[in-house]
Amino acid sequence: MIKKILILTTLLCTSFISVADEKMAKEKNCFACHQMEKKLVGPSFKQISEKYQGDNKAKELLTKKVVGGSSGVWGAVPMPANKITPQEADQLITWILNFKS
Secondary structure: OHHHHHHHHHHHHHHHHHHHHHHHHHHOOHHHOOOOOOOOOOOOHHHHHHHHOOOOOHHHHHHHHHHHOEOOOOOOOOEOOOOOOHHHHHHHHHHHHOOOO
């Protein structure tokens, strides 16, 4: 019984975090250039997640790119710096790296 409660609690928390981070992505205008599973102006969150799977330095690298901007990794269109704190960027990057379609 305790195991079932723990599993249910984990699922509920994971779902809440997923919704909360998607909400933040919308608030921070990430969806102006990115979509969940299709390339738009920039790569999809799925593509980003797949590219960086198993890369221990991905979270730190991507957080810096979200905050400061980036160019040349996914094509010619640069990603501008974003009005986002490093903590918010870290939260979004964690969500993106854990993306499952």
